[in-house]
Amino acid sequence: MKSRLLLPNKYKKIGLMLFPIFLLYYFYIEHFDTGFIKFDVGFKNFASPYLDDEFVFLGLIVSLMMISFSKEKNEDEYIALVRLESLQWAVVINYALLIICAFVFYGFDFLSVMIYNMFTVLVIFIIRFNFIVYRNNKRVSA
Amino acid sequence: MKNTIKVQRAKKNLTQDDVAKLVGVSRQTINTIESNKYVPSTVLALKLAKVFEVPLEEIFSLEEGDM
Numbered sequence: 001m002k003s004r005l006l007l008p009n010k011y012k013k014i015g016l017m018l019f020p021i022f023l024l025y026y027f028y029i030e031h032f033d034t035g036f037i038k039f040d041v042g043f044k045n046f047a048s049p050y051l052d053d054e055f056v057f058l059g060l061i062v063s064l065m066m067i068s069f070s071k072e073k074n075e076d077e078y079i080a081l082v083r084l085e086s087l088q089w090a091v092v093i094n095y096a097l098l099i100i101c102a103f104v105f106y107g108f109d110f111l112s113v114m115i116y117n118m119f120t121v122l123v124i125f126i127i128r129f130n131f132i133v134y135r136n137n138k139r140v141s142a
Numbered sequence: 143m144k145n146t147i148k149v150q151r152a153k154k155n156l157t158q159d160d161v162a163k164l165v166g167v168s169r170q171t172i173n174t175i176e177s178n179k180y181v182p183s184t185v186l187a188l189k190l191a192k193v194f195e196v197p198l199e200e201i202f203s204l205e206e207g208d209m
Binding site (some may be wrong): 074076 | 158166167168169170171173174175180182183186
């Protein structure tokens with residue numbers, strides 16, 4: 001079975017390199033409340049005069065997608081099953097966390113939760129998928 | 143589902159790694175099938191039968207719980 005929805009293996013490494021860069025970029029513009037790209041159009045004035053946060057959003061999503069949906073070196077039908085199961089896991093855990101957060105955080109705090117929630121599905125997926133692959137590899141080589 | 147992959151491998155004197163290479167999957171996959179953690183696709187099962195040169199039923203058979 002050939003999966004046509006996956007990127008070649010090398011994109012995983014590219015994603016793994018890009019993600020920390022964009023994460024640092026995010027912390028930098030968040031901490032110093034600044035940016036490098038001025039963008040002064042009326043409708044955006046009330047938020048931030050910079051376009052950097054949009055680039056950070058794009059960068060984080062694209063790099064996480066690259067890590068998530070690149071072929072493994074030994075992509076086969078078992079890996080495809082682990083991938084599918086992990087995706088289901090990630091969605092279930094993500095919504096469970098979101099429900100808990102809905103009762104714990106209110107107002108603007110919940111807004112922050114929603115923002116982080118945009119990334120957590122992919123993050124949980126990556127952790128679960130790679131953990132299973134790592135555990136199986138360890139068992140095989142033991 | 144039960145399987146006799148370990149026995150078949152011993153008969154042919156093949157390691158998990160050899161079998162994996164012959165059928166074109168990872169060693170992890172052969173290991174999970176052998177330890178009953180994963181049920182292979184029909185295509186992979188047929189490939190295994192070809193490698194071991196036995197009918198499919200000699201490798202895989204139904205168990206009580208499958209009925």
